[in-house]
Amino acid sequence: AGLRSVLVRSNATRGAPPIRFRRVVAGCLFAVIALATLVGGEAGAAPQPSGRRGITVVQVQGYIDPPVATLLRDAITNANQSRSTLLLVQLDSKGALDVDVARLVRMIRDSRVPIAVWVGPSGAHANGAAALLAEAAPILFVSPGSNLGPAQPVRLDQSGGSVDAVRSELGGLADATGRDPAATRRLAFRGLGASDAARLGVTNGVRPTIGEVIVTLDGRTVRTAAGAIRLSTAKVIGTGRGRRRQPNQQVVFDSLGLGARLQHTLISPRVAYLLLVVGLALAVIAGGVLAAM
Numbered sequence: 099a100g101l102r103s104v105l106v107r108s109n110a111t112r113g114a115p116p117i118r119f120r121r122v123v124a125g126c127l128f129a130v131i132a133l134a135t136l137v138g139g140e141a142g143a144a145p146q147p148s149g150r151r152g153i154t155v156v157q158v159q160g161y162i163d164p165p166v167a168t169l170l171r172d173a174i175t176n177a178n179q180s181r182s183t184l185l186l187v188q189l190d191s192k193g194a195l196d197v198d199v200a201r202l203v204r205m206i207r208d209s210r211v212p213i214a215v216w217v218g219p220s221g222a223h224a225n226g227a228a229a230l231l232a233e234a235a236p237i238l239f240v241s242p243g244s245n246l247g248p249a250q251p252v253r254l255d256q257s258g259g260s261v262d263a264v265r266s267e268l269g270g271l272a273d274a275t276g277r278d279p280a281a282t283r284r285l286a287f288r289g290l291g292a293s294d295a296a297r298l299g300v301t302n303g304v305r306p307t308i309g310e311v312i313v314t315l316d317g318r319t320v321r322t323a324a325g326a327i328r329l330s331t332a333k334v335i336g337t338g339r340g341r342r343r344q345p346n347q348q349v350v351f352d353s354l355g356l357g358a359r360l361q362h363t364l365i366s367p368r369v370a371y372l373l374l375v376v377g378l379a380l381a382v383i384a385g386g387v388l389a390a391m
Contacts, residue, residue: 150330150347153184155308157353161254162194162202162227169354170202170231177211183347184315184331187215187235188308190244193226193254202227203267206234207274210324213237216311217244217292227252229285230264233271236321239305239314240292246301247285261286275321277301313343 156173158166170187177185206213215232217224218241224232229249232238240246250264251257265286272282278299284290285300295301305311316332333346 151181151183152347153186153312153331153345153349154182155186155188155349155351157188157351158228159188159190159353162191162197162199162231164196165354166191167194167197167202169352171205173352174205174209174211174213177213178209182211184312184329185209185211185213186308186311187213187231189215189217189224189228189232190219190222191225191228192223193228194252195255197227197253199227199230199252203230203234203271206231207271208323210322212315212320212322212327212329214239214311214315214320216305216308217241217246218306218308220244220306225289226250226254230267230271233268233275233277233282233285233300236275237315237318238275238277238301239303239311240295240301241306242292242304244292245289246292246295247289248287249285250287272300309345312345312349316343316346 154173154177156170158170160166162170173185173187176182213235214237215224215235216239217232218239220241220243222241222244224240224244224246226249229247230252232246249268250261251259252264253259265283268285269279269283272279281298282300290298290300292301292304296303303314305314313332315329317329319326319328331345331347332343334341334343336342
């Protein structure tokens with residue numbers, strides 16, 4: 099607006115500017131616009147800092163059934179709405195029951211907030227659908243003594259299924275997250291320990307604790323649906339030999355509530371079988387009592 103007002107005043111006192119002058123002004127404006135576009139493009143391509151808006155650890159334990167799937171979906175949605183620094187999934191599951199696994203995978207891949215998965219603590223498993231969810235995350239660590247895969251069957255309540263389709267899905271996820279597609283495809287029919295998975299490029303490494311995962315991610319650039327984001331998750335405290343790293347922001351743990359936990363327990367195949375046996379036994383007893391009367 100300032101440049102335009104100067105030209106208007108000049109025109110009013112001196113008449114229309116010569117053609118050469120107009121060309122020079124137009125050329126300058128074009129150069130300024132081109133330079134601004136170039137700078138803006140370079141800034142958009144650079145990793146954006148994540149800020150310090152909190153880290154959420156969502157604990158997924160047991161079968162991935164409707165209550166657990168709801169927990170995970172809500173955690174991803176809330177993290178994106180609040181623009182959290184990081185969503186960390188603590189995963190220990192041997193498969194899925196009655197859930198849309200593809201939807202969960204899409205939500206992880208479409209997240210604008212960095213998502214990391216830690217298969218732990220030691221002795222944990224990520225089988226079936228859990229292996230697919232783990233590989234969908236841009237960052238994946240496994241604790242010592244834990245296992246990743248096999249990913250088939252994806253759902254325990256569905257028989258059959260194509261191993262080739264699972265292999266293809268695993269390869270595509272690994273390619274999108276920068277891990278080794280060929281090695282990751284093997285998870286369709288075999289499991290890998292923490293060390294072997296890291297050595298083959300199926301995961302991003304071995305970490306013993308959640309705290310170690312969080313501080314390890316400090317300064318790392320993570321791929322998200324919003325582009326590359328550079329994480330800030332740790333600070334150094336202490337001096338000399340007492341120097342150590344710890345999270346530089348609030349870490350909140352999220353898990354199933356009481357009602358959802360009860361539903362999750364009742365859905366468990368072992369508990370369901372036990373309740374069936376108890377029900378049949380009570381039916382037999384009731385039938386005997388009625389017959390005796």
